[in-house]
Amino acid sequence: MPANQLLVIPLLLPLLGAIISVFLWNSIRWQAVVVAVVQLAFISVSVIMLQQVLQAGILTTQVGNWPAPFGISLVTDVFSSLLLLTTSIAGLGVFMFSHTALDQSRKHFGYYPLFLLLQMGVSGVCLTGDIFNLYVWFEVLLICCFALIALGSRKSQLEGALKYLTINFVASGLLLSGIGVVYSLYGALNLAELARIVRSDHPNLDLLLVPGIFFLTGFGIKAAIFPLFFWLPASYHAPPISISAFVAGIISKIGMYTMLRLYTLIFSIELEAAQPLLLLLSGLTMAIGVVGAAAQVDFRKILSFHVISQIGYMLMGLAIYTPLAVAGSIFFIIHNMLVKTNLFLVSGVVAHRHHSFSLLKLGGVYLRHPTLSFLFLISALSLAGLPPLSGFWGKLMLAKGGFEAGHYLLVGTSLCVSLVTLFSMTKIWNEVFWKPRPRQLKQQPVVTGKSYIMYLSIIYLLVFILLLGVSAEPVIQMAKLSADQLFNSEIYIDAVLNPERAN
Amino acid sequence: MRTLIFATAIRMLTPVFLAFSIYILFRGHNHPGGGFIGGLIGSIAFVFHILGLGTRQTAKSYFSITFYKYDRKPHHGTIRHALRLLRKNLDRRKQKEKPKSIWNYYLLRLRPTYLMAVGLLVAVASGMVGLVLGKPFMTAYWVEGKIPVIGSLGTPLMFDAGVYLLVLGMVLKMVFTISKD
Numbered sequence: 130m131p132a133n134q135l136l137v138i139p140l141l142l143p144l145l146g147a148i149i150s151v152f153l154w155n156s157i158r159w160q161a162v163v164v165a166v167v168q169l170a171f172i173s174v175s176v177i178m179l180q181q182v183l184q185a186g187i188l189t190t191q192v193g194n195w196p197a198p199f200g201i202s203l204v205t206d207v208f209s210s211l212l213l214l215t216t217s218i219a220g221l222g223v224f225m226f227s228h229t230a231l232d233q234s235r236k237h238f239g240y241y242p243l244f245l246l247l248q249m250g251v252s253g254v255c256l257t258g259d260i261f262n263l264y265v266w267f268e269v270l271l272i273c274c275f276a277l278i279a280l281g282s283r284k285s286q287l288e289g290a291l292k293y294l295t296i297n298f299v300a301s302g303l304l305l306s307g308i309g310v311v312y313s314l315y316g317a318l319n320l321a322e323l324a325r326i327v328r329s330d331h332p333n334l335d336l337l338l339v340p341g342i343f344f345l346t347g348f349g350i351k352a353a354i355f356p357l358f359f360w361l362p363a364s365y366h367a368p369p370i371s372i373s374a375f376v377a378g379i380i381s382k383i384g385m386y387t388m389l390r391l392y393t394l395i396f397s398i399e400l401e402a403a404q405p406l407l408l409l410l411s412g413l414t415m416a417i418g419v420v421g422a423a424a425q426v427d428f429r430k431i432l433s434f435h436v437i438s439q440i441g442y443m444l445m446g447l448a449i450y451t452p453l454a455v456a457g458s459i460f461f462i463i464h465n466m467l468v469k470t471n472l473f474l475v476s477g478v479v480a481h482r483h484h485s486f487s488l489l490k491l492g493g494v495y496l497r498h499p500t501l502s503f504l505f506l507i508s509a510l511s512l513a514g515l516p517p518l519s520g521f522w523g524k525l526m527l528a529k530g531g532f533e534a535g536h537y538l539l540v541g542t543s544l545c546v547s548l549v550t551l552f553s554m555t556k557i558w559n560e561v562f563w564k565p566r567p568r569q570l571k572q573q574p575v576v577t578g579k580s581y582i583m584y585l586s587i588i589y590l591l592v593f594i595l596l597l598g599v600s601a602e603p604v605i606q607m608a609k610l611s612a613d614q615l616f617n618s619e620i621y622i623d624a625v626l627n628p629e630r631a632n
Numbered sequence: 633m634r635t636l637i638f639a640t641a642i643r644m645l646t647p648v649f650l651a652f653s654i655y656i657l658f659r660g661h662n663h664p665g666g667g668f669i670g671g672l673i674g675s676i677a678f679v680f681h682i683l684g685l686g687t688r689q690t691a692k693s694y695f696s697i698t699f700y701k702y703d704r705k706p707h708h709g710t711i712r713h714a715l716r717l718l719r720k721n722l723d724r725r726k727q728k729e730k731p732k733s734i735w736n737y738y739l740l741r742l743r744p745t746y747l748m749a750v751g752l753l754v755a756v757a758s759g760m761v762g763l764v765l766g767k768p769f770m771t772a773y774w775v776e777g778k779i780p781v782i783g784s785l786g787t788p789l790m791f792d793a794g795v796y797l798l799v800l801g802m803v804l805k806m807v808f809t810i811s812k813d
Contacts, residue, residue: 133763134763137759137763144756148752151745151748151749152749154743154746190769192770193769194770194772
């Protein structure tokens with residue numbers, strides 16, 4: 130398939146799906162059919178894209194047929210197509226879950242179109258090669274997330290949505306200011322053009338730190354890095370699981386993707402100045418997230434705090450800044466998208482059956498649903514990083530990269546945090562699955578509907594998690610390849626600016 | 633806001649607003665204007681109409697189709713009956729004969745949300761033209777020749793028309809939702 134067409138399909142598929150779902154507003158069933166078709170097509174397109182990128186290198190297209198530094202470029206390399214594939218896989222899982230678990234009224238008020246538009250935003254962020262478009266796609270994400278979190282308008286949801294919107298609005302403002310500064314300094318918005326200017330002897334190079342700080346703060350808020358993380362656990366637990374699984378599992382990592390992209394491509398020149406700060410932030414993000422999780426007694430809130438802690442690991446690769454560590458970060462992002470989504474889905478099934486997310490009001494799930502407990506256990510151990518599950522490989526690469534670069538303190542912190550994560554997962558295991566059911570709740574009926582699809586979505590994601598753990602080698606190779614591409618920015622610059630020479 | 637002067641004036645001005653918004657839409661390619669601002673101007677027409685005359689009246693005059701039904705005269709064939717219906721519907725004021733029933737269809741039942749979806753679809757379709765012809769997405773194609781007031785026709789104009797519909801639908805959706813409360 131020619132690159133011109135291949136690169137716009139991940140944007141057009143969800144958009145067309147959303148338009149068709151709006152036309153089918155009154156028929157939930159047909160909307161679900163449309164979404165299912167879109168998900169399957171999305172996965173296959175992502176597979177094709179990954180395959181082509183592995184064969185032919187970076188693919189680009191110029192939207193509107195205007196040449197590169199002036200028009201809008203869409204670019205995909207191994208990193209972005211890996212990420213697209215992961216989000217599409219997780220998207221299908223979340224769709225299967227929401228098909229049975231989400232209530233009818235939310236579906237009637239446009240859950241499916243919003244879900245598809247959110248996916249369009251994710252692919253837009255992954256594919257864009259233009260810093261202003263990046264901002265626009267983040268706005269798409271912000272609007273869809275806000276609408277999804279507020280969908281159903283319960284009191285707690287509105288509270289969470291308001292917090293989410295306010296803080297992300299500030300972040301968007303910072304990003305826009307940063308983009309304005311970049312444009313006034315260098316007169317370009319195309320990522321490849323910016324990367325080229327930054328590597329030449331432009332008179333304004335000394336001022337690169339200014340937009341760098343804007344972007345660090347803006348994406349720091351969006352990705353929930355240490356001092357700016359407080360909005361995440363305050364809003365992610367509010368909506369129903371079908372929504373928070375996607376938002377917490379996928380969207381929070383998208384900010385991290387952009388940081389990796391921008392800091393390897395543009396701000397890598399100034400990285401010596403920023404590196405101590407990044408090292409400190411990643412260590413603190415890990416530690417604070419996991420400590421916060423230890424204090425919680427709500428299933429979803431524990432998982433939300435772990436999202437923060439794992440963002441710290443992803444930042445760790447960027448802070449160490451060696452090819453191996455960045456590859457570890459990329460592997461970790463992929464692993465975490467799948468595992469975190471799956472853990473949220475498990476908590477959703479437990480809550481669906483036992484009407485509660487609170488650890489105090491749950492118990493004895495193991496007796497009633499041994500299969501579910503087993504599914505949780507594998508995902509949780511994978512999150513904590515026990516070999517041979519997928520989390521182990523990511524942490525191994527990060528730790529090895531850290532040792533080679535001599536950041537012993539950070540690696541030590543990350544290993545301690547892993548231990549606390551394991552403790553936290555055991556806490557959920559003990560309280561929810563293992564301990565006897567609290568006496569005053571024994572009378573409450575347990576919902577035992579035929580919800581095989583709910584289980585199916587979890588098993589489906591678990592298959593990928595196990596594959597990622599047991600046969601990690603190809604994915605690790607791809608992660609290393611994408612780290613190589615990130616470090617050799619000339620390939621990216623050439624592919625966008627001189628497509629003839631690159632071929 | 634419901635004063636007689638405002639209501640009368642707005643009843644006459646609304647078509648002017650709409651015509652102006654279409655003009656702005658068409659001149660947008662090389663001059664200030666375009667789909668977004670055209671859609672806003674077009675929706676202002678409806679917003680004022682709602683302010684002056686109320687949601688129901690707006691829906692009746694701009695978003696509904698009214699059809700007068702009559703019985704078929706025994707000596708009329710099908711075609712002649714249809715022609716008679718057409719004639720009677722074209723100038724309804726002069727009718728002496730009472731219609732048998734008045735059939736009223738409110739297009740508002742097709743919510744403004746659909747207008748937004750149609751707008752998006754038109755915009756996406758304009759981009760797909762380039763894609764189908766083997767060029768990158770959204771490559772511009774122009775029809776040869778110029779039309780006096782409108783200018784030249786092409787896919788960018790189609791994209792603008794999509795934006796126009798989208799903005800119109802969105803503002804109408806907001807206004808109808810707010811004015812319902």
